[in-house]
Amino acid sequence: EVQLVESGGGLVRPGGSLTLSCSTSGFFSSIYAMSWLRQAPGRGLEWVASIRPGGRFIFYTDSVKGRFTISRDSGKTSLSLQMNSLRAEDTAIYYCARALTSDRADYAVQGYWGRGTLVTVSS
């Protein structure tokens, strides 16, 4: 069974840093494109970043470029999101997601999602 479990969320002050982790099981995560998406309280979905299997191709939404870094561990079983210079508008539930199939790099097609972890940026 495919499972994605996020961790690392919490309360952080504006300007602070936080690292989210996504632990995967039930599939070989090294061969799938992986992504982070978020949802602010009471708002819609927003794509944050994606990384291809080899880790060479990485994409970010404009609002997090230069502040967030997506990466995969060397064993390729987990995904991370390093978040720096956090702002109030980064407050959201952050979801880890996996591409539907291993042969596609269509980052709009997320076949599996974790339950999410809440990040709150507030003083």
Added chain:
Amino acid sequence: QSVLTQPPSASGTPGQRVSMSCSGSTSNIGTRGVAWYQQFPGTAPKLVIYDNDKRPSGVPDRLSGSKSGTSASLAVSGLQSEDEAIYYCATWDDSLDGVIFGAGTKLTVL
């Protein structure tokens, strides 16, 4: 303001067919496949349509998708109370170089 435009709400009675739209442009829907997600309160989104009209395993064929030009639609036939949720459309935008979502349509079963 979302790049993809969705009506905020849609509704129908049990058994009816309801459709909802997603309007974009040539840099997104016009040249890319569209995905649809279903989300219930307090839960993660679930992929229900991809590549405009394909259903992942386990999604009932009462849900169907289509695309024409720069617009896409999701239809739910034989409406059931369990279909009450928010539906988001999504695609890649070549101008923004990223994934974009519509603001979502809340489907209410009357």
